[in-house]
Amino acid sequence: MELVLNEEQTMLAESVNSFVKDNSPITRFRKLRDENDPLGYSKELWKQMADLGWTAILFQEEDGGLGLGMAETVIVTEAMGRNLMPEPYLSSIMLAGQALSLGGSPELKEKWLTPIISGDSVLTVAYQEKMMRYHLYRGATKAEKTSGAYRINGEKVQVLDGNGADAIIVSARTSGNDGDAEGLTLFLVPKDTAGLTVIRQSRVDCRNLAIVQLNDVEVPETNIIGEVGKGGELLSRVVDDATVALCGEMLGGMSFAFDRMLGYMKERVQFNVVIGSFQALKHRAARMFMEVELTRSVVMAAARAIDENDPNKEILIATAKARCSDAYVAVTNEAVQILGGIGMTDEEDIGFYMKRARAAEMAFGDAAYHKDRFASLKGY
Amino acid sequence: MADLQEFRQSVRSWLEANAPKTLRGKVTDLTFTYSGGRKGKPPHPDCIPWLNMMAERGWTIPFWPKEYGGGGLDKQETKILQEEMLRLELPPPLSGMGITMIGPTVLQYGTEEQKKLYIPQIVKGEIRWCQGYSEPNAGSDLANIQTKAIVDGDDYIVNGQKIWTSGGNESDWIFMLVRTNPNVKKQAGITFLLCDLETEGIEVRPIKLISGASIFCEVFFEDVRVPRNQILNRVDGGWEVARALLGHERTMIAGLGSRPAAPTAEDRVEAAAKKNIGLENGKIADEVIRSRMAQVQIDESSFKLTVQRNSDNMKAGHRPGPESSIFKIYGTELNQRREELLLSIFGPECLGWEGDGFDAKELELCRTWLRSRGNTLEGGSSEIQLNIIAKQVLNLPD
Numbered sequence: 198m199e200l201v202l203n204e205e206q207t208m209l210a211e212s213v214n215s216f217v218k219d220n221s222p223i224t225r226f227r228k229l230r231d232e233n234d235p236l237g238y239s240k241e242l243w244k245q246m247a248d249l250g251w252t253a254i255l256f257q258e259e260d261g262g263l264g265l266g267m268a269e270t271v272i273v274t275e276a277m278g279r280n281l282m283p284e285p286y287l288s289s290i291m292l293a294g295q296a297l298s299l300g301g302s303p304e305l306k307e308k309w310l311t312p313i314i315s316g317d318s319v320l321t322v323a324y325q326e327k328m329m330r331y332h333l334y335r336g337a338t339k340a341e342k343t344s345g346a347y348r349i350n351g352e353k354v355q356v357l358d359g360n361g362a363d364a365i366i367v368s369a370r371t372s373g374n375d376g377d378a379e380g381l382t383l384f385l386v387p388k389d390t391a392g393l394t395v396i397r398q399s400r401v402d403c404r405n406l407a408i409v410q411l412n413d414v415e416v417p418e419t420n421i422i423g424e425v426g427k428g429g430e431l432l433s434r435v436v437d438d439a440t441v442a443l444c445g446e447m448l449g450g451m452s453f454a455f456d457r458m459l460g461y462m463k464e465r466v467q468f469n470v471v472i473g474s475f476q477a478l479k480h481r482a483a484r485m486f487m488e489v490e491l492t493r494s495v496v497m498a499a500a501r502a503i504d505e506n507d508p509n510k511e512i513l514i515a516t517a518k519a520r521c522s523d524a525y526v527a528v529t530n531e532a533v534q535i536l537g538g539i540g541m542t543d544e545e546d547i548g549f550y551m552k553r554a555r556a557a558e559m560a561f562g563d564a565a566y567h568k569d570r571f572a573s574l575k576g577y
Numbered sequence: 578m579a580d581l582q583e584f585r586q587s588v589r590s591w592l593e594a595n596a597p598k599t600l601r602g603k604v605t606d607l608t609f610t611y612s613g614g615r616k617g618k619p620p621h622p623d624c625i626p627w628l629n630m631m632a633e634r635g636w637t638i639p640f641w642p643k644e645y646g647g648g649g650l651d652k653q654e655t656k657i658l659q660e661e662m663l664r665l666e667l668p669p670p671l672s673g674m675g676i677t678m679i680g681p682t683v684l685q686y687g688t689e690e691q692k693k694l695y696i697p698q699i700v701k702g703e704i705r706w707c708q709g710y711s712e713p714n715a716g717s718d719l720a721n722i723q724t725k726a727i728v729d730g731d732d733y734i735v736n737g738q739k740i741w742t743s744g745g746n747e748s749d750w751i752f753m754l755v756r757t758n759p760n761v762k763k764q765a766g767i768t769f770l771l772c773d774l775e776t777e778g779i780e781v782r783p784i785k786l787i788s789g790a791s792i793f794c795e796v797f798f799e800d801v802r803v804p805r806n807q808i809l810n811r812v813d814g815g816w817e818v819a820r821a822l823l824g825h826e827r828t829m830i831a832g833l834g835s836r837p838a839a840p841t842a843e844d845r846v847e848a849a850a851k852k853n854i855g856l857e858n859g860k861i862a863d864e865v866i867r868s869r870m871a872q873v874q875i876d877e878s879s880f881k882l883t884v885q886r887n888s889d890n891m892k893a894g895h896r897p898g899p900e901s902s903i904f905k906i907y908g909t910e911l912n913q914r915r916e917e918l919l920l921s922i923f924g925p926e927c928l929g930w931e932g933d934g935f936d937a938k939e940l941e942l943c944r945t946w947l948r949s950r951g952n953t954l955e956g957g958s959s960e961i962q963l964n965i966i967a968k969q970v971l972n973l974p975d
């Protein structure tokens with residue numbers, strides 16, 4: 198594995214960075230929040246991103262994708278994470294798109310993956326339930342077999358971009374016990390299905406989320422993704438890739454926070470000098486710089502490990518998410534401290550990043566979860 | 578490609594046939610470190626034939642130019658040689674400041690005669706070198722050195738004192754900083770000298786360390802004559818050389834404890850934890866220790882990947898990125914954390930100083946832990962590293 202961008206990747210980084218900078222400065226994130234925008238992102242902008250090919254990166258050429266990999270994906274998510282750009286990459290591409298790409302029948306791919314890639318439809322995966330922490334295979338949602346169909350009951354929470362989704366892929370237990378990978382099944386539920394209710398949720402970091410309620414929702418067998426009872430495995434594979442994409446976002450976010458902190462240290466004057474001349478603060482900034490540099494290396498490595506199907510890939514994914522979680526929280530905490538009172542105000546952007554750091558830490562397993570996973574994978 | 582395959586085959590069969598059997602399997606054993614020179618005792622008698630057979634081919638420093646006695650291997654060949662040595666778990670034939678510090682600096686700044694004279698001696702391990710930078714009043718503030726050198730015909734006469742000279746009592750030559758001009762900015766009046774420790778007027782006194790070893794010395798200079806052709810770079814041009822050498826030193830210290838692991842070798846921390854604490858349902862029985870182990874290993878892996886990112890970046894033809902500024906501080910702090918974790922894992926067994934009741938590994942850990950505390954001081958302390966990052970990378974004002 199080579200931890201350096203090749204020529205095409207450098208060009209991709211340049212074009213994504215300038216697109217995000219021009220179309221989604223952090224002021225846009227603030228505006229969407231202040232106006233309580235009903236969708237939380239822009240369908241037009243998402244379509245533009247699709248036209249530029251960025252939604253196609255990960256998918257195979259026969260599915261209409263570009264056949265590239267995670268190394269390119271994290272370039273896009275890093276740029277988006279830098280400005281907290283809210284377009285539904287993580288949900289529609291990394292979760293729903295990947296689930297369909299890896300497990301969908303040709304008919305389902307044609308009907309749903311094609312419009313995901315073209316940016317015409319937005320889908321998501323709903324797996325999280327209240328109080329299930331980070332255990333993907335837990336939850337009370339059940340699907341019972343009826344003739345030629347399944348009937349689903351349950352409630353999912355904090356579903357990424359569930360609000361506004363054209364269809365939702367739901368994990369539900371079809372057999373086995375709570376907590377088993379075996380016996381979970383993934384069902385694709387279009388938004389107008391009877392018994393499906395989507396309620397917008399308000400989370401501290403303003404990410405677009407929803408509660409998804411399923412009351413006697415009838416889904417035909419043809420809407421099952423992968424095999425019946427094998428959804429747990431598929432979900433965990435999809436979540437692993439999404440975790441690394443999220444790590445890209447986190448790297449972008451912590452870089453923004455670090456730059457903001459460093460910029461402030463060079464302009465804020467106290468005791469007749471800029472505060473960046475105080476050694477106590479210099480050393481803290483230097484330590485945060487180290488964190489960001491280490492994080493960049495592990496994110497690049499985890500992405501490449503997935504692309505190369507490296508035997509250590511799971512260890513590297515756990516390494517990346519543990520490090521990103523700790524580093525994003527540490528850098529944003531330091532930034533708020535160094536910005537002084539300003540850092541505590543709603544008017545200053547740094548707060549957005551401190552809030553997002555916590556929410557991102559707790560998505561797909563927090564630092565402690567991934568350290569435990571790391572140890573288990575290492576055989577201790 | 579085919580050539581490389583052939584090269585690998587020939588290295589493999591040569592090592593199989595000739596490398597001392599007694600040294601195989603010793604790669605992770607730090608007691609098998611040999612620094613050569615006229616005074617030092619080899620840790621094992623076979624270290625000498627091993628050094629000689631490797632030196633004859635220039636393979637003690639395989640990638641240095643052949644014309645000065647190096648191996649003249651390219652990057653891929655060097656890697657193959659290292660891999661083949663690892664296959665037999667052979668320790669490096671030679672280590673020390675010759676190959677890691679003064680050698681690269683002589684190659685960079687030496688005249689043709691100096692390179693022809695010093696480099697082959699370093700390759701063969703004939704001369705062991707030590708570093709005469711620090712003085713009682715010049716530690717972090719290195720440019721404050723006061724040891725004087727005054728011209729006298731073709732020589733310089735040196736007077737003054739060095740301190741913290743690692744390996745001074747076992748070395749043959751010293752590379753040192755002296756003041757040749759007291760009337761200019763501190764940095765502009767320093768000259769870089771190479772000096773034979775047998776020269777009249779030099780006295781070396783060992784200092785005992787907290788780890789019990791006396792790797793440290795004071796070195797006194799009284800009217801010591803050093804010929805002018807033993808100056809590296811120009812007179813008063815020593816600061817630039819000193820800094821270049823520190824770059825090599827920091828790279829070396831950052832890599833401490835990361836001798837390439839043999840493919841079969843188990844991680845030192847994991848092995849110790851399984852032995853001293855044990856597994857319960859496949860997990861280290863002490864949860865707190867287990868989580869500290871994961872943290873240290875995650876940080877180790879992040880660090881190694883950052884070193885790799887830096888070198889991949891340079892291989893791709895880019896300039897070294899800002900990430901290289903973190904190697905010294907992060908590598909040394911990590912080494913200390915690993916040692917401290919090992920103390921916790923060993924428990925009371927790590928407290929042995931010498932003699933009965935403690936096995937060799939336990940006694941060794943006690944000493945390596947104590948020694949590791951110096952890693953964040955030697956070669957520029959962690960605080961100085963942070964100053965450098967803040968100033969040179971982050972552009973923060975004084």
Ligand SMILES: Cc1cc2nc3c(=O)[nH]c(=O)nc-3n(C[C@H](O)[C@H](O)[C@H](O)COP(=O)(O)OP(=O)(O)OC[C@H]3O[C@@H](n4cnc5c(N)ncnc54)[C@H](O)[C@@H]3O)c2cc1C
Pocket residue numbers: 707708709710711712715716717718740741742743744951952954955956957958959960961964
């Ligand atoms: C094991 C070991 C081996 C060594 N080997 C050699 C050798 O072979 N040759 C050689 O020449 N030297 C050697 N040294 C010396 C080493 O380079 C010095 O110890 C080091 O540069 C620190 O200098 P000092 O000991 O005088 O501490 P000081 O410079 O007095 O520092 C004391 C404390 O103050 C801090 N400090 C100093 N200046 C600043 C600042 N500007 N900002 C913030 N904090 C600051 C330091 O970080 C440290 O914590 C060795 C040291 C050790 C520990």
